[in-house]
Amino acid sequence: MVGTRKFVVGGNWKMNGNKKQIGEILDFLKKGPLNKDTEVIVGVPALYLEHVQSNAPEGVMVAAQNCYKAEKGAFTGEISPQMLKDVCVDWVILGHSERRQIFNECDELIADKVAFALENGLKVIACIGETLEEREANKTMEVVNRQTAAIACKVKDWTNVVIAYEPVWAIGTGKTATPAQAQEVHKALREYIAQSISPDVAASIRIQYGGSVTAANCKELGSQPDIDGFLVGGASLKPEFVEIVNARQ
């Protein structure tokens, strides 16, 4: 199935960066060179979305790191898909484990947000993944399938969805899933999608791996047949992000 799905690498800056640091990141992205066969998306703090949208090199797309499930109203601190579209942002990251864990976002809220974002013309990176406790209790696929099923209850057209599998225990810890561990989950998830959604969606949907991806481990991870890209945190702030974008040649 590799070859039919375009490799897609996202850099999730999280709550990092200021104007100076963002200028440095844009400089190394401009310098590249970035593989033209790979889609590149940077997930930017809301405050800087327009600045990055206006200054990113051609071909680098911009994502918000969150948005709400309503167009407008009394939702202090939130932004809507319509607002993102208004400033020409086409992508949003939803359901990141930090949103789930720190901000108590549940499967249902995330599914509502994914559905609303898609209905309003955004493309979505939808994040799923198990905690260390869940993995050690052999519940990885139960959790990952449940998180996917919650989204599937509200989303029928998966064309504009990328799934990011991010084991929580590997995020920002330096503990990467081995290529075999990541491939095992990606393959099982694709099989689950084939059974529970459709074989066509399973064949076409891109599943990124996220969790301590670096220049040192990206090539081996990226050569796994069911890994279609990465969602990168810490390393997306550094020049090595270019090497990660170019992991699949």
Ligand SMILES: O=C[C@H](O)COP(=O)(O)O
């Ligand atoms: O969204 C990105 C993930 O949380 C991975 O972060 P990390 O690469 O710093 O482990």
